[in-house]
Amino acid sequence: MRGFSQVDVFTDEFLYGNPVAVVHDADGLTDEEMAAFARWTNLAETTFLLRPTTPDADYRLRIFTISRELPFAGHPTLGSARAWLARGGVPRVPGRLVQECGAGLVTVRADGARLAFAAPPLVRSGPVTLSDLLAVASALRVRPEDIVDAQWADNGPGWVAVLLASADAVLAVEPDYANFGGFSSVGVVGPHPAGGDAAFEVRAFVDEGSRFDEDPVTGSLNAAIAQWLIPAGLAGSSYVAAQGTAIGRRGRVHLSRADGEIWVGGDTVLGVTGQLAL
Structure with missing residues (x-):
């Protein structure tokens, strides 16, 4: 069994933002299993939290739509950060999380109760x-x-x-x-x-x-x-x-x-x- 969260993002009232499904402790899942579960949730994005591969990151995130994997997406970044914190995640630097993803390292900061990410460079x-x-x-x-x-x-x-x-x-x-x-x-x-x-x-x-x-x-x-x-x-x-x-x-x-x-x-x-x- 793995932890599961669903977070509504860019809203302060449940049901009026954009939901993301988050799978915790996803190490060990295959690409095919991740893709299949993302298709099953039928949400815009489903994410998988994994151990980071670099000491500079607090966690690694993989992001799937129902049809493909994305190197980066915004509302999954914030929703996954909220889910990670809610399940007891402790960032190495207080008030500042570092997410490892396909686009590289993305910084997420806490601005009071609100989370914010630093926009990655445009490709x-x-x-x-x-x-x-x-x-x-x-x-x-x-x-x-x-x-x-x-x-x-x-x-x-x-x-x-x-x-x-x-x-x-x-x-x-x-x-x-x-x-x-x-x-x-x-x-x-x-x-x-x-x-x-x-x-x-x-x-x-x-x-x-x-x-x-x-x-x-x-x-x-x-x-x-x-x-x-x-x-x-x-x-x-x-x-x-x-x-x-x-x-x-x-x-x-x-x-x-x-x-x-x-x-x-x-x-x-x-x-x-x-x-x-x-």
Whole structure:
């Protein structure tokens, strides 16, 4: 038997964020067993906590969707850190965890009750070509002239990010999933009017292997968007992004730049704990 947790991430109220399934003490499981269990949970991501292979890390994390393994993902990072701490994990440095994953070492810090991770470096950045811009516009069913800007913002899942003029324009998007072609992960962002609790609205459309779907709240996408918007002066040095509104969630992602790094934070709620016969 192994420990099992399910954590709701980027929310302070259970059922309104993005859940991740976490398997504790997963050393000894094969790749095939991990992949099979991830398919069985049918969640966006399932993670497996293992002993680290480097003394610089507190634990090692493997992240699976229902169809593939990811080198990094945001909400699984925060949810797994919360699960590890809740089961008695003690970081080598108080208030600071180091996660080993496919993308390398990722630092997670505690900001009060909220956890935040340091955004990993982008593996692809820069503007998209005109042909890609037209293809993304077609997939999102928006006019090319309605796209304010677009950038590759890939930190592992393959994100291309599109900036629209407003949050309302983001919420009005009705994607044509059959027309996504070679794009595996498309993010859309637009500003809210000043004065609300969130500066931007974000939506994420991802390839789940057998289908495209909308992700409730996405740490990796928000990290990549902040790595684009903040240095470009399109967002302040700290802001809150709302995500999941279009599908009945109330995700809130806290982004900030400090000491030359982008930090991605959110509340986490431990919703399910138990034992797993795996």
